[in-house]
Amino acid sequence: MSGDRWSDEQVWALIGEIKKAKNLKVLYGTKEGENTSGDTKSTVYNRLAERLDPTRWAADRKKTADRIKHKLGKLETDFKKAVKRLKKTGEGIEEWYQIQATGPDHDTDPVAKNIWQEITKSNPFFEEL
Known part of the structure; x- marks a missing residue:
């Protein structure tokens, strides 16, 4: 090192x-x-x-x-910033997109899938943290 x-x-x-x-x-x-x-x-x-x-x-x-x-x-x-991106907002209500620790699956909201892909592309360590 x-x-x-x-x-x-x-x-x-x-x-x-x-x-x-x-x-x-x-x-x-x-x-x-x-x-x-x-x-x-x-x-x-x-x-x-x-x-x-x-x-x-x-x-x-x-x-x-x-x-x-x-x-x-x-x-x-970096992890906490990325996680905050997975919070959806609308009409004053904030809630979390539901994504398993293993990543998005077929039931995951498409917007959340896109955010997840952006996060993992820019931070290859995200899924392990």
Whole structure:
């Protein structure tokens, strides 16, 4: 992970790591009835930094962990913006288009399908987040 710019391959590796239960639980909360791990977010950022960019992490742990933290923040912001596009409005009423986590199907509103296609074209990571 040299350089400051993230490649798609690096982002996919990061997404793969945050989806692991031990990281997901700390970063995004536990499921009902699930115990916490005792780790802090800082611990997870460092664990991810060491795993994904060991050379940079060995040289500057804080900076490398911060890089992970900021990238996750950017992914979250982009995801939330995209999700807001899936809200339909009309006559002062706002409601959500119904789309399964697996994406649109034959019952999905055509407008929502178009929005989904635009989102996934501009953000290839959207469906995994």
